Amino acid sequence: MTDDANARSDGGLGGMVEREDSSESEPPADGEGSAGDDETDAERAATASEFEGEDLVIGYPTGDGPVVDGESIRVAPGEVTALVGPNGSGKSTLLKGLADQLSLTAGTVRLDGRDVHAMDTKELARKLGLLSQENVSPDSITVEKLVAHGRYPHRGFFDPLTDEDRAAIDRAIDLAGVDHLRDREVGQLSGGQKQLVWIAMVLAQDTDVLLLDEPTTFLDLHHQLEVMEIVETLRDEGDITIVVVLHDIDQAARYADRMVALEDGSVYASGPPEEVVTEDLLADVFEVEASVGKAEWGPDIRPERPLHDDSAAE
Amino acid sequence: MASESAEATDVVSTRRRVVGWLSGSLWSVVLGSVAVVVAGGLIQVSFGAYSMTIPQAWGAVFDTDVIFNPQAWEAFLLGSEMPDMETRSLIVWNIRLPRVVVAALVGMNLAVSGAIFQAVTRNELASPFILGVSSGAGLTILLVLVVFAGATLSIPYYFGTMFLEISSLLPVFAAIGGIVAFLIVYAIAWKNGTSPVRLVLAGVIVGTVFNSLQTGLFFFADDIGVVQSAIAWTTGSLTGVDWEEVRTVLPWTVVALGLAVVSARQLNVLLLGERTASSLGMNVEKVRFALSAVAVLAAAASIAVAGIVGFVGLIVPHMVRNVVGSDYRRLVVGCLFAGPALMVAADVGARLGMSVLFGSDGQMPVGIVTGLIGGPYFLYLMRKQERMGEI
Numbered sequence: 293m294t295d296d297a298n299a300r301s302d303g304g305l306g307g308m309v310e311r312e313d314s315s316e317s318e319p320p321a322d323g324e325g326s327a328g329d330d331e332t333d334a335e336r337a338a339t340a341s342e343f344e345g346e347d348l349v350i351g352y353p354t355g356d357g358p359v360v361d362g363e364s365i366r367v368a369p370g371e372v373t374a375l376v377g378p379n380g381s382g383k384s385t386l387l388k389g390l391a392d393q394l395s396l397t398a399g400t401v402r403l404d405g406r407d408v409h410a411m412d413t414k415e416l417a418r419k420l421g422l423l424s425q426e427n428v429s430p431d432s433i434t435v436e437k438l439v440a441h442g443r444y445p446h447r448g449f450f451d452p453l454t455d456e457d458r459a460a461i462d463r464a465i466d467l468a469g470v471d472h473l474r475d476r477e478v479g480q481l482s483g484g485q486k487q488l489v490w491i492a493m494v495l496a497q498d499t500d501v502l503l504l505d506e507p508t509t510f511l512d513l514h515h516q517l518e519v520m521e522i523v524e525t526l527r528d529e530g531d532i533t534i535v536v537v538l539h540d541i542d543q544a545a546r547y548a549d550r551m552v553a554l555e556d557g558s559v560y561a562s563g564p565p566e567e568v569v570t571e572d573l574l575a576d577v578f579e580v581e582a583s584v585g586k587a588e589w590g591p592d593i594r595p596e597r598p599l600h601d602d603s604a605a606e
Numbered sequence: 607m608a609s610e611s612a613e614a615t616d617v618v619s620t621r622r623r624v625v626g627w628l629s630g631s632l633w634s635v636v637l638g639s640v641a642v643v644v645a646g647g648l649i650q651v652s653f654g655a656y657s658m659t660i661p662q663a664w665g666a667v668f669d670t671d672v673i674f675n676p677q678a679w680e681a682f683l684l685g686s687e688m689p690d691m692e693t694r695s696l697i698v699w700n701i702r703l704p705r706v707v708v709a710a711l712v713g714m715n716l717a718v719s720g721a722i723f724q725a726v727t728r729n730e731l732a733s734p735f736i737l738g739v740s741s742g743a744g745l746t747i748l749l750v751l752v753v754f755a756g757a758t759l760s761i762p763y764y765f766g767t768m769f770l771e772i773s774s775l776l777p778v779f780a781a782i783g784g785i786v787a788f789l790i791v792y793a794i795a796w797k798n799g800t801s802p803v804r805l806v807l808a809g810v811i812v813g814t815v816f817n818s819l820q821t822g823l824f825f826f827a828d829d830i831g832v833v834q835s836a837i838a839w840t841t842g843s844l845t846g847v848d849w850e851e852v853r854t855v856l857p858w859t860v861v862a863l864g865l866a867v868v869s870a871r872q873l874n875v876l877l878l879g880e881r882t883a884s885s886l887g888m889n890v891e892k893v894r895f896a897l898s899a900v901a902v903l904a905a906a907a908s909i910a911v912a913g914i915v916g917f918v919g920l921i922v923p924h925m926v927r928n929v930v931g932s933d934y935r936r937l938v939v940g941c942l943f944a945g946p947a948l949m950v951a952a953d954v955g956a957r958l959g960m961s962v963l964f965g966s967d968g969q970m971p972v973g974i975v976t977g978l979i980g981g982p983y984f985l986y987l988m989r990k991q992e993r994m995g996e997i
Binding site: 353391393413414415416417421422423427428429430431432433438442444445450497 | 798871877878879882884885886887888889931932933
């Protein structure tokens with residue numbers, strides 16, 4: 293927390309401004325930018341939603357004191373932003389605050405300029421989807437029916453599923469690659485398959501902003517990669533803004549356009565992975581000694597040993 | 607693969623959805639339940655103090671002079687003057703059948719109410735009475751029978767004052783007592799919103815206090831008749847019910863169960879847990895309160911005509927879920943049929959069991975029989991099914 297070398301507490305505004313400006317130009321995909329894998333295609337930024345939290349103070353009603361204290365975060369439209377940090381650093385709390393699932397003690401969260409806490413819950417759920425860390429469902433529900441619940445915010449009290457709803461459900465099932473599980477009961481699926489199904493459900497919600505709370509934790513490697521592949525596909529399609537809490541900093545560095553590292557409820561650093569992931573950060577925030585190399589996909593982290601409090605202080 | 611084939615598959619998929627909804631398992635619940643209700647009903651109309659043969663009794667049930675007589679239906683459902691009819695038809699239609707109808711309505715209300723509470727509290731042990739409804743109703747019943755016995759209520763009326771004996775309003779007070787207890791439970795559980803666990807705990811607290819008060823009041827009852835009547839009310843009884851009870855319970859039943867059927871999707875979303883429901887844009891607190899209110903309304907309606915019939919609301923949803931799965935769109939419909947089946951069958955035992963077993967004329971409170979029939983069946987299901995009890 294004493295290291296000021298990295299950009300912090302401005303919510304990482306630096307480095308983003310130019311990206312937004314450049315979003316006026318047309319051609320996508322070709323990586324008009326120059327800054328490594330930090331490409332931003334114009335279309336993405338043009339259609340995706342702008343999402344930011346300002347001076348957020350978030351705590352639990354029962355807890356003492358706020359977990360996140362006065363932080364700002366701004367998420368670039370159409371990009372994947374990863375929140376990383378050790379256990380208890382406030383990643384999930386921040387995410388819940390951003391999703392209006394925890395009321396803010398102070399601060400505002402804005403989606404395309406509008407305060408989300410003032411929005412109608414269903415209206416918000418049409419624009420912002422949140423996948424919680426742990427999910428429960430009746431065992432006997434079929435995959436298709438569970439995914440169909442993602443259409444809840446789009447339906448009135450009496451509305452049956454419309455063609456549009458069904459198209460969205462099909463698309464979500466397709467995107468999450470769970471078509472072969474469609475008629476299976478959720479209770480019979482493995483943990484990894486279940487997670488893909490839940491992702492399909494939030495995708496069916498068809499939102500502009502998607503918040504994922506540790507979607508890869510507890511999954512085997514195969515399903516972790518499946519999940520991150522979905523995130524990558526969404527990012528390449530480009531009209532959705534994603535904030536994902538990741539436990540695995542390596543994964544975050546690999547798949548995210550930008551990273552926000554949290555420590556004790558404050559933003560320690562934010563920016564593109566190669567700027568954020570440093571040996572200092574790993575020592576200060578994660579308390580590990582590690583070497584950070586450079587690979588084609590970004591920073592290459594090799595953890596060596598845990599640092600204990602006495603040795604961490606330098 | 608999108609546009610052209612979409613239209614062609616649409617018809618197929620629509621058909622598949624309708625067929626899927628009315629799945630074979632739901633059909634078997636519906637048809638099986640109807641069979642039980644019909645059989646129970648025919649037994650009920652065949653026996654009684656006025657002796658007639660079975661063909662005579664069944665002939666009276668299908669007496670076209672009654673079935674196609676709008677005046678008779680007006681008398682049954684709106685309480686107007688009863689038209690002239692044969693004695694047998696009168697006995698069957700006016701005395702024996704209404705009891706079957708009330709049993710069926712009470713069974714529906716309790717089963718659906720229990721199903722709703724199991725979803726709202728996400729607790730497989732939930733019953734219509736989990737949020738204090740039964741203890742509130744029970745306490746009011748005792749208060750009316752013991753403390754305010756013989757008291758009259760004067761209601762200023764258009765042409766003077768109407769005097770009503772309070773005990774004649776017992777059903778109404780019982781229902782109101784249940785609703786008040788529910789509101790108290792909700793108020794206790796509320797602290798920046800509620801949670802299923804807080805609600806259930808508050809229900810236990812209120813239930814314990816009210817039950818103690820209720821038991822305490824038994825000591826002040828000086829008449830065995832009062833005690834028996836109190837027990838009949840607090841265990842649930844259909845003795846002596848009439849078309850008037852049908853008229854009392856029917857409107858509330860239609861409202862509550864209609865709301866339950868259309869809210870099935872909300873219940874399904876609630877089953878995904880509060881967090882998911884809320885991130886899908888549901889206002890969980892509002893929906894939970896509204897659904898609880900619907901369930902309490904159904905329970906109160908059944909209390910008003912039959913007293914506190916236990917067990918039906920707990921086990922029927924499990925029985926149905928066991929067959930049709932936990933999709934509430936099917937479960938609620940299944941409960942609409944299976945609830946009456948259990949209740950009508952139990953009432954056969956309550957009304958005729960004593961005379962078959964002991965040759966006596968007495969009747970048992972139906973609430974005792976629902977436990978005796980439902981318990982073993984529930985046990986059988988539990989042993990047979992591994993996943994029993996899961997919501």
